[in-house]
Amino acid sequence: MNHSSDIPAPAAPFLSLSGVGKTYPGVVALDGLSLDIRPGEVIGLVGENGAGKSTLMKILGGVVSPDRGTITLDGVEHTSLTVESSIASGIAFVHQELNLFENLDVAANIYLGREPLKAGPLKLVDRDRLREMVKPLLKRVGAHFSADTPVAALSLAEQQMVEIAKALSINARLVIFDEPTSSLPLAETERLLSIVASLKADGISVIFISHRLHEVERVADRVVVLRDGALVGTLAKKDIGHDAMVKLMIGRVLAARTAKPQRKAGAVALRVSGVRTAAYPGRPVDLDIRYGEILGLAGLVGSGRTELARVLFGIDRSYGGRVLQDGREVAIGSARAAVARGIFLVPEDRKRNGILLDLPIAQNITLADLSSLASRFMVSAERETLAAEKQRGRLGIKAPSVSTRTGTLSGGNQQKVVLAKWLSMNPKVMIFDEPTRGIDIGAKNEIYGLMRTLADAGVAILMISSDMEEVIGVSDRIAVMHEGQIAGILEDDAFDQESVLLLAVGRHVR
Amino acid sequence: MTRKDLGLLLLILVVGVVVAIINPRFLLPINLANTSNLIGLFGILSLGQAFVIITGGIELSVGSLVALLGVLFIDFVAVQNMNWMVALPVILLLGAVIGAIHGWLITRLNLQPFVVTLCGLLIYRGAARFYTADGTAGFAFGQNFPDLEFLTAGRTYGIPNTFIALVIIGAVMWVVMHRSVFGRYLYAIGKNEEAARYSGIRTSRMIMSAYIICGLLTALSAVYFAMYTRSISPASHGQFYELYAIAAAVLGGFSLRGGEGSIVGVLLGTVLLQELQNLVNLLGIPSSLNFAVMGGVILLGVLIDQQWHAIRAQRRLVSAARQVETRAPAEGKVKVAAEGE
Numbered sequence: 001m002n003h004s005s006d007i008p009a010p011a012a013p014f015l016s017l018s019g020v021g022k023t024y025p026g027v028v029a030l031d032g033l034s035l036d037i038r039p040g041e042v043i044g045l046v047g048e049n050g051a052g053k054s055t056l057m058k059i060l061g062g063v064v065s066p067d068r069g070t071i072t073l074d075g076v077e078h079t080s081l082t083v084e085s086s087i088a089s090g091i092a093f094v095h096q097e098l099n100l101f102e103n104l105d106v107a108a109n110i111y112l113g114r115e116p117l118k119a120g121p122l123k124l125v126d127r128d129r130l131r132e133m134v135k136p137l138l139k140r141v142g143a144h145f146s147a148d149t150p151v152a153a154l155s156l157a158e159q160q161m162v163e164i165a166k167a168l169s170i171n172a173r174l175v176i177f178d179e180p181t182s183s184l185p186l187a188e189t190e191r192l193l194s195i196v197a198s199l200k201a202d203g204i205s206v207i208f209i210s211h212r213l214h215e216v217e218r219v220a221d222r223v224v225v226l227r228d229g230a231l232v233g234t235l236a237k238k239d240i241g242h243d244a245m246v247k248l249m250i251g252r253v254l255a256a257r258t259a260k261p262q263r264k265a266g267a268v269a270l271r272v273s274g275v276r277t278a279a280y281p282g283r284p285v286d287l288d289i290r291y292g293e294i295l296g297l298a299g300l301v302g303s304g305r306t307e308l309a310r311v312l313f314g315i316d317r318s319y320g321g322r323v324l325q326d327g328r329e330v331a332i333g334s335a336r337a338a339v340a341r342g343i344f345l346v347p348e349d350r351k352r353n354g355i356l357l358d359l360p361i362a363q364n365i366t367l368a369d370l371s372s373l374a375s376r377f378m379v380s381a382e383r384e385t386l387a388a389e390k391q392r393g394r395l396g397i398k399a400p401s402v403s404t405r406t407g408t409l410s411g412g413n414q415q416k417v418v419l420a421k422w423l424s425m426n427p428k429v430m431i432f433d434e435p436t437r438g439i440d441i442g443a444k445n446e447i448y449g450l451m452r453t454l455a456d457a458g459v460a461i462l463m464i465s466s467d468m469e470e471v472i473g474v475s476d477r478i479a480v481m482h483e484g485q486i487a488g489i490l491e492d493d494a495f496d497q498e499s500v501l502l503l504a505v506g507r508h509v510r
Numbered sequence: 511m512t513r514k515d516l517g518l519l520l521l522i523l524v525v526g527v528v529v530a531i532i533n534p535r536f537l538l539p540i541n542l543a544n545t546s547n548l549i550g551l552f553g554i555l556s557l558g559q560a561f562v563i564i565t566g567g568i569e570l571s572v573g574s575l576v577a578l579l580g581v582l583f584i585d586f587v588a589v590q591n592m593n594w595m596v597a598l599p600v601i602l603l604l605g606a607v608i609g610a611i612h613g614w615l616i617t618r619l620n621l622q623p624f625v626v627t628l629c630g631l632l633i634y635r636g637a638a639r640f641y642t643a644d645g646t647a648g649f650a651f652g653q654n655f656p657d658l659e660f661l662t663a664g665r666t667y668g669i670p671n672t673f674i675a676l677v678i679i680g681a682v683m684w685v686v687m688h689r690s691v692f693g694r695y696l697y698a699i700g701k702n703e704e705a706a707r708y709s710g711i712r713t714s715r716m717i718m719s720a721y722i723i724c725g726l727l728t729a730l731s732a733v734y735f736a737m738y739t740r741s742i743s744p745a746s747h748g749q750f751y752e753l754y755a756i757a758a759a760v761l762g763g764f765s766l767r768g769g770e771g772s773i774v775g776v777l778l779g780t781v782l783l784q785e786l787q788n789l790v791n792l793l794g795i796p797s798s799l800n801f802a803v804m805g806g807v808i809l810l811g812v813l814i815d816q817q818w819h820a821i822r823a824q825r826r827l828v829s830a831a832r833q834v835e836t837r838a839p840a841e842g843k844v845k846v847a848a849e850g851e
Contacts, residue, residue: 352704356706
């Protein structure tokens with residue numbers, strides 16, 4: 001090829017994005033991003049939660065149409081891709097959550113919807129040919145299981161191999177890995193990284209999205225850093241380093257904390273001592289939560305924070321260790337036991353665990369405390385409405401009335417209903433799991449205000465959050481979890497994003 | 511009464527008027543008394559089923575249980591010469607225990623309600639047939655129990671006592687279902703069991719209680735049915751009764767996914783089913799078509815209800831969209847963003 005340009009280009013980009021942007025009402029998800037992807041190149045894509053990584057992926061997958069910019073595929077310009085054109089041009093995904101059918105075997109999963117058929121009107125699946133087609137794919141990803149193994153019998157890493165084989169089966173030219181290692185143990189992570197290397201050797205491009213920066217460091221030829229929907233930096237192979245990435249990811253200086261605590265933290269309300277959860281049965285957790293403080297619990301998704309919350313709230317059993325409330329050991333065998341002790345959870349998945357969307361607001365608010373509103377087991381509609389109205393006023397739940405169906409409310413108001421349920425019941429310890437997920441800014445600030453009011457009233461608060469700004473802005477202390485263990489606890493004067501992030505990815509601070 | 515209940519009531523009245531016009535015998539006291547007796551018998555059964563369905567479960571063993579407990583009751587009273595005032599509580603207790611076992615298997619051992627109660631259906635039918643060696647259980651000639659017979663097959667002011675019993679039990683169950691803390695918990699569990707658990711509700715215990723109530727009411731109706739037929743051939747007695755009960759609940763607006771339905775609804779459903787049975791008899795429709803008529807009407811009813819819901823949901827969406835457009839732009843934007851995730 002005759003290149004007149006003096007920049008050495010190893011190969012022409014097979015995919016290039018130019019000024020691609022996507023705005024949702026109120027949020028700029030992606031702000032004019034330009035990126036070239038060359039054959040056989042491994043691009044590390046990093047950024048905090050909400051930086052725009054998933055929007056970019058959805059655009060490449062054809063699920064979301066960008067509202068500006070162009071996507072050039074093999075020299076042809078498009079304004080957007082469709083799912084079909086994305087697949088046809090060889091873009092494949094390996095998602096964090098595996099999308100396999102556990103009840104089917106490996107071969108069936110790989111060619112689902114594209115099964116080779118036997119001749120004839122019955123459209124029977126040609127099982128022999130299917131197996132023959134799958135064999136070379138499995139060999140290529142280094143799998144040692146056979147095509148007719150049921151997926152349920154495979155380990156997580158092996159299931160991921162199936163996903164990769166599936167990606168290869170569409171003659172992929174670009175494989176996008178989304179947090180592929182977040183659920184893998186160390187040895188299996190190695191295996192995955194070597195598969196990435198072999199894809200590269202075959203001339204297949206890879207986009208590797210991960211919070212585990214040391215893995216990105218190892219596999220990437222180039223690292224692209226996103227922040228707030230914009231590309232804030234590209235690191236060439238020689239410049240890729242842990243600290244460089246973290247610096248670019250953080251960038252901005254965070255706003256000052258929302259409200260100062262009115263009182264000093266008091267005695268230990270809940271002492272977690274050597275508690276182990278089902279997710280990391282070999283890793284004991286030690287943690288003290290004090291009255292009057294907001295203890296932030298930071299960490300990567302999958303680091304075991306939600307599992308800890310579930311144990312403390314009695315949903316899951318703990319595998320060893322003790323929980324002490326006010327210095328006395330307590331057994332929390334059910335959510336009911338936790339509630340009776342004044343330990344309340346505002347769960348992560350609001351719609352599944354927090355509220356009943358079909359019930360009116362009043363019934364949601366009073367659900368946990370119904371017996372105290374009842375006389376002789378009968379619910380008093382009058383007292384119920386009164387109690388619900390009181391909470392509605394206190395929390396500023398925006399709804400026509402307390403008999404409004406909860407499902408019609410906005411996310412922020414739904415979350416307030418969850419809070420209202422507990423606030424009438426004299427909380428001692430409140431656990432918030434991602435309290436502002438999917439909630440707009442205004443409601444977010446209201447919820448922070450409520451949390452601070454509660455803490456000032458002496459309630460011990462544990463706030464699990466993946467939102468860095470939230471963790472730093474709201475917490476009085478921050479505990480950081482890494483792979484099932486508390487990696488470090490940061491005191492008020494030692495907060496900064498870099499320390500939190502470093503602890504979260506498994507590095508020690510100072 | 512909800513709008514759905516009113517619709518059902520209207521349907522019952524319209525069908526009644528039409529049948530009465532075609533065949534005036536529909537309104538004869540003897541016919542009304544017979545029909546209301548059957549309403550009483552099946553109504554008690556359906557009430558029990560309603561408690562299970564509201565939790566999102568199902569109880570398929572009801573018909574077989576009616577046969578087994580009926581056989582036992584007649585045997586206790588007619589053969590073992592047990593006082594019926596002793597036999598009745600024993601039968602009720604048995605029903606409750608069986609309900610508790612079902613509930614225990616479902617909540618503690620995580621078996622599916624369909625599977626547990628399907629096995630119950632087979633087991634109890636077999637047990638009933640084995641108990642009488644496939645013979646017929648019945649009272650000997652001349653055996654009389656005036657008090658028992660009055661309560662179970664007698665009439666007060668021309669109204670069958672079974673119907674009166676249904677009204678009383680229905681009223682009690684209405685309070686339990688619609689006014690008590692327990693009832694509220696059942697609805698919550700049926701709608702979202704996990705959220706109920708996260709609110710500190712003892713979901714397993716509540717679900718078990720629902721099966722116990724079902725077992726109790728089934729046992730009571732088993733006694734009523736036994737005294738109604740007075741002789742029981744265990745191979746066929748009570749066959750398909752679980753389906754009558756489920757059908758009544760579905761007609762009455764219950765969702766088999768749980769969390770939806772009312773006591774008034776299931777009672778009206780029972781009334782409509784018996785009215786249809788009566789209609790088949792009175793209008794000279796071949797009785798072999800009995801089930802087909804029932805099935806057709808239920809299908810039609812559920813279909814209309816479903817369409818009605820879909821239309822209403824659609825209308826709600828449209829009006830919500832309009833509201834967002836007219837509201838202050840900032841708030842509207844935020845709302846859309848929250849829902850877009």
